[in-house]
Amino acid sequence: MSYRVDIDRTLCNGYGNCVVAAPEVFDLDTETNIAFVQPGHRADDDGPALREAEADCPVGAIALTRT
Amino acid sequence: MPPISNDAATVDLDPYSPDLTEPGVWDVYETARAAGPAAWSERRGGFWVVTNFDDVRAALRDPQTFSSASGHRIPTDGNQRAIPIDFDPPLHTAYRRLMTEALSPARVREMKPFLERTIADLVDRFVEAGGGDFVRDVALPLPLVVLTELVGFDTETVQKFREVTEQMWAGLAADEEEVDFTGARARIYDLMRAEIAEHRASGREDFVTDLLDAEVDGRPLSEDEMISILATFAVAGHETTMNSASTLVHLLVAEPDHQDRLRANPDLAPRYVEEMLRHRSPAQNFARRTTCPVTVGGQDIAEGDAVLLSLAAANRDPGRFPDPDRFDPDRDARGHLGFGWGIHQCLGAALARSELAILLWRLCAHPPLAAAGEVRWSGLQGGNHLGPTTLPVRFGPACSEKG
Numbered sequence: 345m346s347y348r349v350d351i352d353r354t355l356c357n358g359y360g361n362c363v364v365a366a367p368e369v370f371d372l373d374t375e376t377n378i379a380f381v382q383p384g385h386r387a388d389d390d391g392p393a394l395r396e397a398e399a400d401c402p403v404g405a406i407a408l409t410r411t
Numbered sequence: 412m413p414p415i416s417n418d419a420a421t422v423d424l425d426p427y428s429p430d431l432t433e434p435g436v437w438d439v440y441e442t443a444r445a446a447g448p449a450a451w452s453e454r455r456g457g458f459w460v461v462t463n464f465d466d467v468r469a470a471l472r473d474p475q476t477f478s479s480a481s482g483h484r485i486p487t488d489g490n491q492r493a494i495p496i497d498f499d500p501p502l503h504t505a506y507r508r509l510m511t512e513a514l515s516p517a518r519v520r521e522m523k524p525f526l527e528r529t530i531a532d533l534v535d536r537f538v539e540a541g542g543g544d545f546v547r548d549v550a551l552p553l554p555l556v557v558l559t560e561l562v563g564f565d566t567e568t569v570q571k572f573r574e575v576t577e578q579m580w581a582g583l584a585a586d587e588e589e590v591d592f593t594g595a596r597a598r599i600y601d602l603m604r605a606e607i608a609e610h611r612a613s614g615r616e617d618f619v620t621d622l623l624d625a626e627v628d629g630r631p632l633s634e635d636e637m638i639s640i641l642a643t644f645a646v647a648g649h650e651t652t653m654n655s656a657s658t659l660v661h662l663l664v665a666e667p668d669h670q671d672r673l674r675a676n677p678d679l680a681p682r683y684v685e686e687m688l689r690h691r692s693p694a695q696n697f698a699r700r701t702t703c704p705v706t707v708g709g710q711d712i713a714e715g716d717a718v719l720l721s722l723a724a725a726n727r728d729p730g731r732f733p734d735p736d737r738f739d740p741d742r743d744a745r746g747h748l749g750f751g752w753g754i755h756q757c758l759g760a761a762l763a764r765s766e767l768a769i770l771l772w773r774l775c776a777h778p779p780l781a782a783a784g785e786v787r788w789s790g791l792q793g794g795n796h797l798g799p800t801t802l803p804v805r806f807g808p809a810c811s812e813k814g
Contacts, residue, residue: 356516357511357514357515357516357758357760357761358516358519358760358761359750359756359760359761360745361746361752361756363745364745364746367745375520376516376517376520377516377519377520377761378516399472400472400752400753402752402753402754402755402756403507403511
């Protein structure tokens with residue numbers, strides 16, 4: 345199963361919980377402190393970690409869509 | 412409500428006891444952990460103490476079961492009503508959005524030059540004076556100045572924050588078993604009411620003035636809501652940063668090896684900050700109330716019971732952080748619960764991280780720090796906050812290097 349990962353940059357507050365849940369997928373921009381999906385990431389490998397990242401975001405800024 | 416069964420683990424823990432301080436407070440958490448994943452304390456109306464990392468984080472992730480609507484301190488009697496921490500969604504979400512305006516990543520980024528200037532001024536003056544009480548001279552003034560910039564509090568108003576906050580902590584701890592939340596916060600609320608009136612008159616451009624026209628749920632905010640929001644900024648906005656800054660500097664003077672290492676490589680500052688938040692957790696305990704029967708670590712907990720989630724104990728769970736009592740900036744401290752976790756996670760986390768790292772960098776630009784007297788610690792203020800109350804330090808080579 346693979347997912348599309350969307351981050352609402354207007355909601356993201358730089359907590360970094362997503363980086364804890366899925367360090368292979370997410371990172372925080374060192375300048376803006378806003379989360380981004382790392383280039384080259386293959387979303388089909390990380391289902392449980394991605395769902396944890398989505399659930400753990402304190403402001404609900406991460407949305408997963410099954411593709 | 413007493414525990415359901417008589418064989419429940421018990422622990423004698425009063426969150427407001429002045430005995431809960433360095434260094435013994437860590438033994439109390441270990442006693443609670445050894446008693447069981449959820450241990451019942453009879454104090455202050457009775458509550459469960461939860462200490463294991465996975466259990467604490469699971470509860471923080473589940474606001475539907477572990478409700479905040481009855482309060483974040485023991486006893487969860489419904490008389491606290493601090494915005495946003497004593498609310499559940501959907502109102503919590505709306506309140507929190509309003510407050511995030513003041514603390515967004517963009518805002519924190521904008522504030523960086525201001526933080527660097529403010530911290531340089533405070534630290535440089537402290538160095539020129541040869542040192543002094545780090546709490547009084549740097550750790551307290553820093554967040555107060557930041558609050559004038561961030562929220563728009565008047566400079567004279569923030570000078571009163573420490574006194575009225577200490578009165579609140581004393582008021583909460585005053586009685587043996589009862590806790591008078593309304594009485595304890597009265598002076599802070601008076602101060603916030605005056606600040607709102609002043610902003611109504613002056614209309615100067617800042618967060619307080621924005622709040623006057625703010626809406627939640629399609630209606631204007633009431634004055635009581637504005638007061639509660641501003642009181643959160645006033646108290647949570649300075650107590651935590653003050654304790655974090657002082658705890659870091661205490662570490663540097665108490666363990667010179669850690670200071671040497673940081674001075675040799677100041678890029679480690681963010682790691683020192685994270686590991687301090689894990690190891691010393693300046694905000695230690697937050698309460699919830701169960702909305703249905705639930706099991707924590709095999710212990711049945713009834714609906715309506717108070718539960719104290721110990722972030723500080725969870726951050727020293729050996730199952731999650733090996734050798735947890737050791738301060739180790741090399742460990743992977745990510746995922747610690749020092750800022751909480753989930754929908755109530757600290758609103759000021761990004762600001763705090765930035766402020767504390769800048770502070771360490773600035774200190775590294777000066778001669779080494781050394782202790783110049785005995786550090787004194789508060790008890791757990793409000794059952795939660797722990798930090799030095801006095802931290803005498805001086806600049807220059809350590810005593811052992813004399814002659």
